[in-house]
Amino acid sequence: MTGIGIIGYGNLGRGVECAIKQNPDMELVAVFTRRDPQTVKVLTPGVTVASVADVAEWKDKIDVMIICGGSATDLPKQTPEYAKLFNVVDSFDTHAKIPEHFANVDAAAKAAGKVALISCGWDPGMFSLNRLYANCILPEGKDYTFWGKGVSQGHSDAIRRVPGVKNGKQYTIPVEAALEAVRSGSNPELTTREKHTRECFVVLEEGADAAAVEQAIKTMPNYFADYDTTVHFISEEELERDHAGIPHGGFVIRTGKTGWNGENKHVIEYSLKLDSNPEFTSSVIVAYARAIARLSAEGVSGCKTVFDIAPAYLSPLSGDEIRAHLL
Amino acid sequence: MTGIGIIGYGNLGRGVECAIKQNPDMELVAVFTRRDPQTVKVLTPGVTVASVADVAEWKDKIDVMIICGGSATDLPKQTPEYAKLFNVVDSFDTHAKIPEHFANVDAAAKAAGKVALISCGWDPGMFSLNRLYANCILPEGKDYTFWGKGVSQGHSDAIRRVPGVKNGKQYTIPVEAALEAVRSGSNPELTTREKHTRECFVVLEEGADAAAVEQAIKTMPNYFADYDTTVHFISEEELERDHAGIPHGGFVIRTGKTGWNGENKHVIEYSLKLDSNPEFTSSVIVAYARAIARLSAEGVSGCKTVFDIAPAYLSPLSGDEIRAHLL
Numbered sequence: 001m002t003g004i005g006i007i008g009y010g011n012l013g014r015g016v017e018c019a020i021k022q023n024p025d026m027e028l029v030a031v032f033t034r035r036d037p038q039t040v041k042v043l044t045p046g047v048t049v050a051s052v053a054d055v056a057e058w059k060d061k062i063d064v065m066i067i068c069g070g071s072a073t074d075l076p077k078q079t080p081e082y083a084k085l086f087n088v089v090d091s092f093d094t095h096a097k098i099p100e101h102f103a104n105v106d107a108a109a110k111a112a113g114k115v116a117l118i119s120c121g122w123d124p125g126m127f128s129l130n131r132l133y134a135n136c137i138l139p140e141g142k143d144y145t146f147w148g149k150g151v152s153q154g155h156s157d158a159i160r161r162v163p164g165v166k167n168g169k170q171y172t173i174p175v176e177a178a179l180e181a182v183r184s185g186s187n188p189e190l191t192t193r194e195k196h197t198r199e200c201f202v203v204l205e206e207g208a209d210a211a212a213v214e215q216a217i218k219t220m221p222n223y224f225a226d227y228d229t230t231v232h233f234i235s236e237e238e239l240e241r242d243h244a245g246i247p248h249g250g251f252v253i254r255t256g257k258t259g260w261n262g263e264n265k266h267v268i269e270y271s272l273k274l275d276s277n278p279e280f281t282s283s284v285i286v287a288y289a290r291a292i293a294r295l296s297a298e299g300v301s302g303c304k305t306v307f308d309i310a311p312a313y314l315s316p317l318s319g320d321e322i323r324a325h326l327l
Numbered sequence: 328m329t330g331i332g333i334i335g336y337g338n339l340g341r342g343v344e345c346a347i348k349q350n351p352d353m354e355l356v357a358v359f360t361r362r363d364p365q366t367v368k369v370l371t372p373g374v375t376v377a378s379v380a381d382v383a384e385w386k387d388k389i390d391v392m393i394i395c396g397g398s399a400t401d402l403p404k405q406t407p408e409y410a411k412l413f414n415v416v417d418s419f420d421t422h423a424k425i426p427e428h429f430a431n432v433d434a435a436a437k438a439a440g441k442v443a444l445i446s447c448g449w450d451p452g453m454f455s456l457n458r459l460y461a462n463c464i465l466p467e468g469k470d471y472t473f474w475g476k477g478v479s480q481g482h483s484d485a486i487r488r489v490p491g492v493k494n495g496k497q498y499t500i501p502v503e504a505a506l507e508a509v510r511s512g513s514n515p516e517l518t519t520r521e522k523h524t525r526e527c528f529v530v531l532e533e534g535a536d537a538a539a540v541e542q543a544i545k546t547m548p549n550y551f552a553d554y555d556t557t558v559h560f561i562s563e564e565e566l567e568r569d570h571a572g573i574p575h576g577g578f579v580i581r582t583g584k585t586g587w588n589g590e591n592k593h594v595i596e597y598s599l600k601l602d603s604n605p606e607f608t609s610s611v612i613v614a615y616a617r618a619i620a621r622l623s624a625e626g627v628s629g630c631k632t633v634f635d636i637a638p639a640y641l642s643p644l645s646g647d648e649i650r651a652h653l654l
């Protein structure tokens with residue numbers, strides 16, 4: 001039985017808790033929070049909720065600690081810090097800062113004899129794996145990643161900062177014609193605008209100027225100016241009723257050529273269609289937590305990514321079983 | 328530089344040769360054939376063609392030997408035999424006999440201190456990997472594999488054995504409505520007939536009875552009787568002009584649920600669309616040959632499958648590079 005701890009009980013932490021329930025060889029030992037533990041109710045009966053300030057007391061009671069903080073400010077501090085005490089997994093997703101984060105976590109984990117896995121989930125995570133496999137198989141080719149249809153937290157936050165906006169949600173939508181062009185193997189060069197559209201559902205403050213809000217959103221640099229953006233004004237009730245979920249997904253496609261003169265085309269495509277972005281991310285993390293516990297038991301230490309983990313380590317089944325049933 | 332040998336110079340062997348050309352860190356050292364080596368012309372200038380009877384003389388000159396024999400009778404003998412002399416990779420694809428083949432190859436490779444990889448390609452291979460990853464991520468779910476559109480060698484052979492048939496080719500085609508039902512997450516139970524159709528292009532012998540041939544094909548047990556089969560009669564010229572390629576592909580889909588009460592649905596889909604089945608298989612094999620050479624250099628021995636190989640081993644890039652560019 002692999003004992004799991006969770007640091008941070010938001011959408012991701014709750015997703016980890018749900019994923020553990022689906023894996024009979026995993027057990028949730030404790031949840032750690034920055035809030036008053038008395039105010040945090042978890043779903044699993046009998047599980048301790050403790051203050052994150054007391055986490056060191058759990059040093060020998062948890063096989064893998066899953067750190068469910070944010071990438072902007074939490075994880076760069078938390079993951080190296082907790083890797084001194086525990087085997088850890090995080091979902092650090094600031095792509096540009098991965099090398100720096102890796103180096104910090106690697107140093108901490110190696111010094112403590114622990115194993116750490118960073119940037120686990122679906123992007124980075126399963127999408128990265130598919131980029132790597134496809135690049136190795138088709139060295140002469142071209143990569144495409146499309147996201148959506150799904151809720152972008154960053155873009156939804158940006159909408160909500162516009163004066164006159166009470167609430168809002170933004171969907172990133174891949175352009176079907178661009179996907180089809182990629183799948184045809186024609187290796188199109190696609191602009192930002194050609195790849196994705198953005199659809200916003202906005203609840204206005206009382207008396208706000210709809211036209212001004214729409215204009216402010218559509219022309220916002222970095223977030224919307226480079227995209228074809230649609231803005232719908234709806235009521236708070238409609239937002240709650242129709243847009244409460246956190247769906248996401250996307251497509252990783254590589255097209256390439258083989259043959260002595262590159263005469264044959266190939267398309268490798270991996271796609272996800274997810275009702276709940278945090279629950280799917282959590283499900284990936286929990287499978288990798290099993291791998292990390294095993295690597296630790298083998299005496300491995302240091303920082304790893306999904307690239308470094310042999311797939312068999314993720315499965316509760318034996319080598320004989322996976323060869324017989326899944327190969 | 329990783330030195331590769333090829334045993335067997337058919338479609339797969341030629342595909343391996345083409346894939347090596349796309350990988351600057353790999354080098355084709357020699358091709359071994361059961362035919363008279365004088366009669367075999369390879370594409371790569373300066374490469375030796377030798378008799379497979381002399382393969383032992385190359386023991387220290389080849390890092391990884393890629394065995395391009397057939398699964399029915401060649402590989403069960405060849406892979407254990409050559410694993411005594413070389414690190415080896417094969418594409419053994421008789422799913423039911425994989426455990427037995429694994430055991431034989433493992434014993435031979437361990438005794439010789441060599442690394443062997445069996446059942447490499449796309450199914451088994453990349454499809455297997457995707458089944459494993461998706462099963463580990465979504466323990467509560469259902470797997471679907473569809474093949475095609477592509478040429479089935481076994482079914483084409485079966486057509487050609489029908490009296491009155493001069494030549495023929497068979498395409499396996501996934502049923503679009505079944506794919507859509509699976510993608511919807513409705514977890515349909517699909518019969519053999521509902522998943523794939525079969526399309527045959529047949530050249531008749533002079534004076535053969537078309538109706539009788541069509542009837543013989545459509546009612547053939549195991550191969551066609553359980554499918555909706557279409558038979559087209561064409562000329563030898565049309566067959567050569569329109570059906571000379573060996574395309575294939577398919578879809579691995581897993582749908583599953585997450586959440587405390589399974590309230591959220593997810594769809595993971597991996598698909599391949601291949602102009603050349605043997606060239607794509609070869610491209611997968613060559614990427615894994617790189618991994619096998621590295622494992623051997625680390626002192627590993629025994630039989631492996633794609634499940635046992637960490638993805639980073641497939642890439643010519645360093646850990647730093649793949650983290651920076653692909654994660």
